[in-house]
Amino acid sequence: MIRMLLRVLGHQYAGPVRRTVALMMATAIVEGLSYALLVPVLRALFGGDVAGARPWLAAFAAGVAIYAALRYVSDLSGFRAGTTLLRGTYRRLGDHLARLPIGWYAPARVGEVSLLAGRGVQQAMSVIAHLLSPYVSAAVTPLAIVAVMLAFDWRMGLAALLAAPLVAAIQLWTGRATAAADAERHRRDQDATARVIEYLQAQPVLRAGGRTAERFGLLDDALDELRRSSRRTMVSALPGILGLSLTVQAVLTALLVLGTYLALGGAIGPAELLAILVLAARCADPLLSLGEIGGQARGARAELAKLDTVLRTPPLPEPPDPVRPERHDLELDAVSFRHGDRLVLDGLSLAVPEGRRLAVVGPSGAGKSTLLQLLARFHDVDAGAVRIGGVDVRDVDTQDLMSRFAIVFQDVYLFDGTIEDNVRLGRPGATESEVRAAASAARLDEVIARLPDGWATPVGEGGALLSGGERQRVSIARALLKDAPVVLLDEVTSALDPVNEAAVHAGIERLMAGRTVVMVAHRLSTIRHADRIAFLDGGRIVEAGTHDELLRLGGRYAAYWEISMTPAD
Known part of the structure; x- marks a missing residue:
């Protein structure tokens, strides 16, 4: 013992x-x-x-x-x-x-x-x-x-x-x-x-x-x-x-x-x-x-x-001689990844040029969120390689790699503190004016203005004292304040009401401007202006192209688009 x-x-x-x-x-x-x-x-x-x-x-x-x-x-x-x-x-x-x-x-x-x-x-x-x-x-x-x-x-x-x-x-x-x-x-x-x-x-x-x-x-x-x-x-x-x-x-x-x-x-x-x-x-x-x-x-x-x-559970290994990428284009090269006994991604390859936007769509369980997690090296791939700026993410120091990503998920977790505390997590050393500018760009200032304690308003454990839309705005303000060159978005507007969705969408547009972006969305109307759209199913890219190209193709994406645009009875 x-x-x-x-x-x-x-x-x-x-x-x-x-x-x-x-x-x-x-x-x-x-x-x-x-x-x-x-x-x-x-x-x-x-x-x-x-x-x-x-x-x-x-x-x-x-x-x-x-x-x-x-x-x-x-x-x-x-x-x-x-x-x-x-x-x-x-x-x-x-x-x-x-x-x-x-x-x-x-x-x-x-x-x-x-x-x-x-x-x-x-x-x-x-x-x-x-x-x-x-x-x-x-x-x-x-x-x-x-x-x-x-x-x-x-x-x-x-x-x-x-x-x-x-x-x-x-x-x-x-x-x-x-x-x-x-x-x-x-x-x-x-x-x-x-x-x-x-x-x-x-x-x-x-x-x-x-x-x-x-x-x-x-x-x-x-x-x-x-x-x-x-x-x-x-x-x-x-x-x-x-x-x-x-x-x-x-x-x-x-x-x-x-x-x-x-x-x-x-x-x-x-x-x-x-x-x-x-x-x-x-x-x-x-x-x-x-x-x-x-x-x-x-x-x-x-x-x-x-x-x-x-x-003794091994963490993700750190590279002995870290490499600093000079660019921020993204690439998945013949990537395969298993979660337990299930093959989630199977030989998947795609590329996102620096400063461009890639939207990933597909049915539930297709591996869309897993794709984002592999880009940020939440897991290591079983086969193939994930690269940023031509450098394998396994060869980049973890802190350096994470400093290059701003990530906004559908399920936002806020720490038990004030709104300002949670926004500053994006960049603790930011000035007050930078924090306020990020809040304004995320339309968070509208929320703060109607709260009696303003910036000092406690959010509760996990952000329980705020609504879903308010939590999402805090998350976007945090990502804006981080000012990272790569943005990963995962279903950020799928569960919001129209008012909050419009506000969050405006904040997302500010966040994506001039950055390399990979977004996952179920609401296809939010990704129609992406530079490229990849339809993922069964761990593989089955269709890829622009919105107009995929509609003309008349395949899986076109069927999804038609369903999403059909009004519910």
Whole structure:
């Protein structure tokens, strides 16, 4: 577990962890060895030499004082290291999550990441602050006590030493017996968390359907399964806890019988026998605590394993010798890309000259949004190449590449702050006049003018306090402020009312002016003036040309255009 902990934390934290572990081991050894002084104390007292016992009592007191000082220092080191490591782990996890491919964030991972970033990290890092000290003490102190027993009587010490493999075997068996139950409980925990998030997100739908008084069946089922799996976990751990307790008690009984036999035969004196039995009883306490500590350790190890798995997920590789593109034309050269088992793009090739506009249309699931994500290197292609200015995007530094793209998606996410905070994300160092100019170009100034707090208006988590059209205007203002040479647009007006659509469309026109643009749209009226239109279906370009050329062709695009222009009944 310590090796995994160091791997999760990184080499920069190895020193404090090793020092803390060394302190805890020294504390446990001093505790065990200090009990050796009980033998001469008891021997002197049984022999009626009270004066002779005093130096040994003083030595025992000194040993206890040293143990207490070491315990204080080691516990303090553990708490300090735990606090530092918790902060460092959150920072490392956040940095790593920010560098993982967007495709890694599948919907099923919402609950997993939520649990891991919350309770999981805290439980994993509590190993240093709360769990490591009792665990080391429970493992090392009994061994030190057994060494003392061996020094005074090898037969009693050997009998006590025989308990070590039995205890280790029981701990190993318990861990294996509970592994499946722990894994199931973790899966149920993830599912329950995801259902809670789903329940909260579904509130508008549930209330619109008049189901506010009803229980959410999927959530109830997930919580019931979690309760049952938690019960199975506890039941599976009971045999190990009982087995450990019975083993320790059996060893104590065996030591008592053996010691009595040796004492009656004159092999050891009553003082040695009493001291050894006291040592054996003291040895039993930490061993019995191994059952509880072992369960906590398995839980922490499971969280460490999940954290380790996430941190070992390879991010998109950075080029060793980055190249800076001099132009901003775009090209996809025989690109193939799979999402899981599904082939999304199949040998697709297209080019967008610098400063020109490409519109991509096609049925749902054709791969249009994926195409945009590959251009911005949200994923790496499985075959072929994506280029900007003739340079493979894999050869461009990630920060340099992203600085060249302004991206506006249909589903806009705003951070919990003010409108100005969210606009400034496009270029944090922009002047006030530049921010205001971007807002005006995006028609965001109209929204700000009617809000009582103006620029200081909070948007809420995800922008929940703004309407869809208002969020879209903030997103366009942010993209305008970034002033990137390449613009990617994904269905930005598909869900807006006519008033907001007109305002957003005006902002989009400002954003596209003089830039290389790739846009995806379902409303074909928004892309008729594109320099080139590509019709995508089945991961391939089946038609390409200008709007007029494709209409004259009378193919798939023409059929789509006719349907889009036909008024609904």
